[in-house]
Amino acid sequence: RxxxxxxxxxxxxxxxxxxxxxxxxxxxxxxxxxxxxxxxxxxxxxxxxxxxxxxxxxxxxGIIRVYSKKPGKPPEMETPFILPEGGTVIEMAEKVHKVLAERFSFARLWRKGGIEGQRVGRSEGLKDGDIIEIHTI
Structure with missing residues (x-):
């Protein structure tokens, strides 16, 4: 054997x-x-x-922490969403709620190193520590 x-x-x-x-x-x-x-x-x-x-x-x-932010509110830094490295905005939206992913319109991204509320699409790759604000239709 x-x-x-x-x-x-x-x-x-x-x-x-x-x-x-x-x-x-x-x-x-x-x-x-x-x-x-x-x-x-x-x-x-x-x-x-x-x-x-x-x-x-x-x-x-190979996992990253991504934080959520509601429009007009500060980010929720206490409880990150855990995604695999290379995870995308839409994968995070699915983790938050299925309806959020279904009604996804765009997201805003905050990232260390200078990205401040940049508008991004569903396939945007995420990095550890990113903050995402999801907007729906």
Whole structure:
């Protein structure tokens, strides 16, 4: 019988990166792990290290966060919609509500790097952190 191993993504979370021996331990781990696994250093006492863990997980699984905005209201940044990388405006509209996708007219896009409320169509590709305001007919 022939085995068929599956390769699964693996991420090593290197915790306690704030401990006194962290640099030495990191050097040893990198020597052992080499480039076989992606790793990220985190510490629960240094909250600024935690977003890197979330970002690494999203990158590993190829997913992005997209935020919704109702016309005339601020964006809802608490609960993003999760889409695959390369997801489109219409895919986001479908996640919000089926009727919203069916009655889609256009959307406005806000993106880091200078796009501020640009009018876009249903096939516009989305990136992590985009804010979308959907307009219907």
């Amino acid at each position: 022939q085995s068929n191993p599956r390769v699964l993504p693996c991420l090593v979370a290197l915790t306690k990166c704030d401990s006194p021996d962290a640099e030495v331990a990191l050097e040893l781990l990198r020597e052992v792990l080499r480039d076989r696994f992606k790793s990220v250093m985190v510490s629960v006492t240094q909250k600024e290290t935690l977003p890197a863990l979330g970002r690494a997980i999203f990158d590993m699984f």
